[in-house]
Amino acid sequence: MLLHVEDVRVAYGGxxxxxxxxFDVDEGEIVTLLGANGAGKTTTLRTxxxxxxxxxxxxxxxxxxxDTVPAHMMVRLGIGHVPEGRRIFPRMSVRENxxxxxxxxxxxxxxxxxxxxxxxPVLLERQGQDGGTLSGGEQQMLAIGRALMGRPRxxxxxxxxxxxxxxxxxxxxxxxxxxxxxxxxxxxVEQNAAQALRLATRGYVLETGEVVMSDDAxxxxxxxxxxxxxxxxxxx
Amino acid sequence: xxxxxxxxxxxxxxxxxxxIYALVALGYTLVYGVLHLINFAHSEVFMxxxxxxxxxxxxxxxxxxSSGLSSAGLIALGTxxxxxxxxxxxxxxxxxxxxxxxxxxAPPLAFLISAIGASFFLYNLAGxxxxxxxxxxxxxxxxxxWFHLFGAPVLNTYVIIVVVALTxxxxxxxxxxxxxxxxxxxxxxxxxETASLLGVDIDRVIVTTFVLGGLLGGAGGFLYGMAIxxxxxxxxxxxxxxxxxxxxxxxxxVRGAVVGGFLLGIVESLGVSCVSSSWQNTIAFSVLVVVLMxxxxxxxxxxxxxxx
Ligand SMILES: Nc1ncnc2c1ncn2[C@@H]1O[C@H](COP(=O)(O)OP(=O)(O)OP(=O)(O)O)[C@@H](O)[C@H]1O
Ligand SMILES: [Mg+2]
Numbered sequence: 001m002l003l004h005v006e007d008v009r010v011a012y013g014g015x016x017x018x019x020x021x022x023f024d025v026d027e028g029e030i031v032t033l034l035g036a037n038g039a040g041k042t043t044t045l046r047t048x049x050x051x052x053x054x055x056x057x058x059x060x061x062x063x064x065x066x067d068t069v070p071a072h073m074m075v076r077l078g079i080g081h082v083p084e085g086r087r088i089f090p091r092m093s094v095r096e097n098x099x100x101x102x103x104x105x106x107x108x109x110x111x112x113x114x115x116x117x118x119x120x121p122v123l124l125e126r127q128g129q130d131g132g133t134l135s136g137g138e139q140q141m142l143a144i145g146r147a148l149m150g151r152p153r154x155x156x157x158x159x160x161x162x163x164x165x166x167x168x169x170x171x172x173x174x175x176x177x178x179x180x181x182x183x184x185x186x187x188x189v190e191q192n193a194a195q196a197l198r199l200a201t202r203g204y205v206l207e208t209g210e211v212v213m214s215d216d217a218x219x220x221x222x223x224x225x226x227x228x229x230x231x232x233x234x235x236x
Numbered sequence: 237x238x239x240x241x242x243x244x245x246x247x248x249x250x251x252x253x254x255x256i257y258a259l260v261a262l263g264y265t266l267v268y269g270v271l272h273l274i275n276f277a278h279s280e281v282f283m284x285x286x287x288x289x290x291x292x293x294x295x296x297x298x299x300x301x302s303s304g305l306s307s308a309g310l311i312a313l314g315t316x317x318x319x320x321x322x323x324x325x326x327x328x329x330x331x332x333x334x335x336x337x338x339x340x341x342a343p344p345l346a347f348l349i350s351a352i353g354a355s356f357f358l359y360n361l362a363g364x365x366x367x368x369x370x371x372x373x374x375x376x377x378x379x380x381x382w383f384h385l386f387g388a389p390v391l392n393t394y395v396i397i398v399v400v401a402l403t404x405x406x407x408x409x410x411x412x413x414x415x416x417x418x419x420x421x422x423x424x425x426x427x428x429e430t431a432s433l434l435g436v437d438i439d440r441v442i443v444t445t446f447v448l449g450g451l452l453g454g455a456g457g458f459l460y461g462m463a464i465x466x467x468x469x470x471x472x473x474x475x476x477x478x479x480x481x482x483x484x485x486x487x488x489x490v491r492g493a494v495v496g497g498f499l500l501g502i503v504e505s506l507g508v509s510c511v512s513s514s515w516q517n518t519i520a521f522s523v524l525v526v527v528l529m530x531x532x533x534x535x536x537x538x539x540x541x542x543x544x
Contacts, residue, residue, distance in 0.1 A: 049433060075435040087430040089423055099416075100423050104435030106416050150435065 001060075002027045002154055002185050003048070008057035008067075010040075010047050017043045019209040020057065025154065030176070030186040032196040032217065034230055035206035041189040042084050044206070045156045048187075049074050049081045061154070075104050080152030084159055084189075086143040090132025094123055097131045097142055101149025109149065116145035119175055137168040144175070154185045161192045173199050193230035197221040205230075238510035244388035246505045252394040252463075254501020255401035259456035260478030261485070261493035262408060263326070263449030269425040269488040270445050273344065276351040277333065278453055279475025280358035281325045285454020286461035286470060287366060288321025289314040290373050297374045307377035314376070314462060315400055315455045322454015323447045329354055330446040335439070363468035370465040373458075397459045404452055405494050411448070412490050421445055425488065453478075473517060477504075480524040486534030495535060 003025040010018040018040050025031045035041050046052045048059055050071035059067040061077060069077070080101075089097050098116060102109045117124040120141040126134060131142060140160055147155060157176065161169040173195055180186050190196035197203055197217045205213040205226070213220065220226050260282055267275045293314040333354040337346050377396075381389035412418040423431035424441045432438050460474060481500045485492025500523060507519040527534060 051429060051433070070437075071429075071432040072435050072437045075433070081433045083430060083433060087427055089426045089430070091426060092419070092422060096419055100419060100431070100434050100436075103416065103420060103423075103431075146434070 001025070002062060003187065004058075004060040005044070005048070006058050006060075008044075008047060008054045008059060010043055010052055010054050017209050018047065018054075021206070021209065021211055022057075023204045023211060023214065025185060025187050027153075027185055028180075028183075029202065030180050030188060030200045032188045032190055032193075032200040032203045033206060034190060034193045034196065034203055034220075034226075036191070036229075038208070039206040040209040041206055042158055043209075045081065045083075045158050045187070045189055048156060049079065072104075075150040075152070078151075078153035079156065080147035080150050080154070081156045082143045082147045082158060082160065084162070086136075086139045088131035088134065088139045088142055088146075090130065092131055093128050094131060094134070094142060095127045097146050098123075098149050101146035104150065112149045112151065116148055119148075119178065120145055137164050137172070140164060140168075140172060141175075144172070144179075148179065148184075152184060154187065155179065156187050156189075158189045159191060160188070161190060161195070169195065191230075193226065194221070197226075238506075242388065242509065243506070244386045246509055247502060248385060248388055248390050248394055250502035250505030251498060252397050252501070253505065254481075254498035255398045255405075256456045256460050256474065256497075257478045257481040257501050258405060258494045258497025259401050259452045259459075260474060261481040261497045262405070262490065263453040264479050264482040265485070265487055265490060265493040266421070266445045266449045268482070269490075270421060270428075270442055271334070271338075271347075273334075273347045274351070274479065274487075275329070275334075275446075275449075276348070276475075276479075277329050277354040277358065278326075278449065278478075279471030280355050280362075281322045281329070281450050281453045281471075282457040282460070282475055282478075283359060283362060283466075283468065283471035284325035285318035285322030285450075285457030286466045287362060287457075288324075288454065289318030289458030290371060290461055290466045292317035293373060293376060297376060310376040311396060311400075311462070314373070314458045318458025318461075319451040319455040322452070322457060323450035325358070325454070326446040326450025327443060330443050335443075338442075359468050359471065366468060368468055370467040370470075372465050373462045376462075393463050397463060400455070400459060404455060408448065408452060409490065409494075417441075417444065476524075477517075477520050480520060480527075482534075483524060483532075484527050484534055486536040489534065489536045492534055492536035499535075 001024050006022050007020045008018055009016060009020055021044060033041050033044060047054055050069055054067055058065060061079060098113050099109055102112055122138055123142060123145055134142060160172050176186060177199055188196055188200060197220055200217040203217050203220045204211050263278045263281060264275060293310055333350045337350055379391060379393050382392040382395055383390050420436050420441045423436055424438055428438050477500060481496035482493045484500055485496025500520060503523060504516050504520040508516050
């Protein structure tokens, strides 16, 4: 087990956003976390990354407890996080945004940047341009590329399809598969359940801060409740 | 009539003052960039640098300067000592006056009050320890006009101050735009949370930013003290003017602070020729009011500042 989340509870002030969430991600998998708006998906990823602290429960990465580790140490442990809304540094060039991804190493970043440019050739053309001037799709690619610069073992992706045209979403999902095939484990948060389940090995469904379902992706894809609630198909 | 007499002399002294405002303004703008707070105690960082430089120079000089080289060495020594003591003051301020508030997520007003409290504490402490009379820095070089600009004498003091300031300004610009540390500072300024996801230790970046501002402000304090004198409350007016310069250039914008510093120095100096020299401060602070009223983002806008 690469990531083990057990009975995690997180609250904002008095309101509990995660009410005992448990799940696992194995090395090499793509696991997707599905759920409607406000289900607690972002909260889950931010807690794994150390931006939020669980009030109860444990999180382990590679057998080591990480639920008290500060956020800036996570990338050193091998956890990369592509946040919701991409969060590109708007007044840094594409190149500098990528360099930020390798900030903790501080060594030569050429080889890593070349790998990112291979995955996203458009970023090579835009190298000198300010991050804030990129299109939404390009920003998403930059956000993923920036996280890859940290050489993560586990990549957390928070709604990479948000606000993008279907064609771009397909490309991004193809690249996520490629990243996974190159050896990075992926935890993918999505509202776009159909595409996420086709990509993933397994899936978990969150509802108001609780895991209500978990199964192999193919089984979830065939499940009537999922089809009705998340794939926009009326009940048969 | 404005500018008719002594235009060049006023311009020269405006540039000299402006270079000090620029050095000090960077301290305000850097800290604002990463914390969105005005470090009103920065004027005491300036004062600390002046005293630090003064004491070190005092300890080293025995008699009058023997050669140009030893003068240059003493100026360099005083500037470095000023930078060092400024940095120490800024470091301590961050630890004592700000970090505890950040830990508790205190409201912005608490930071402002803490800054003003720290400022009062420091300059009263300096007044108590070192007396309230202005102290002259020993004559470490022989002041004389170096050359003439359209008839206006340009003192070597002016040249020294402007050259030292420009060197530091260029160095800082390099650090901010070209180095890993600079990228970390800009990343925290634009989006601190995302910076931390990428491995940036925000606390470390913040304290480093204070130290950088302290280096420049402390060096500026020594240069100012060398040209005029050193006293416990010397930071107040230059501090406010440097703050004005930072706002004029666009608070949070590093190059803006430099432009704002020089512009303010020149405007207040030339403005004096239209009225009288007793108006100099009034002119400078009128600039602040006008900028805040008509272009609160300053000339170059807020650039280090908030992420879009
Ligand atoms: N900073 C916050 N302060 C207070 N409540 C919050 C905060 N962030 C999230 N919440 C609440 O926590 C719950 C879970 O939010 P979260 O952002 O994790 O949902 P999500 O599944 O990512 O939703 P979406 O699909 O809309 O991004 C919601 O009820 C939300 O209102
Ligand atoms: Mg979300």
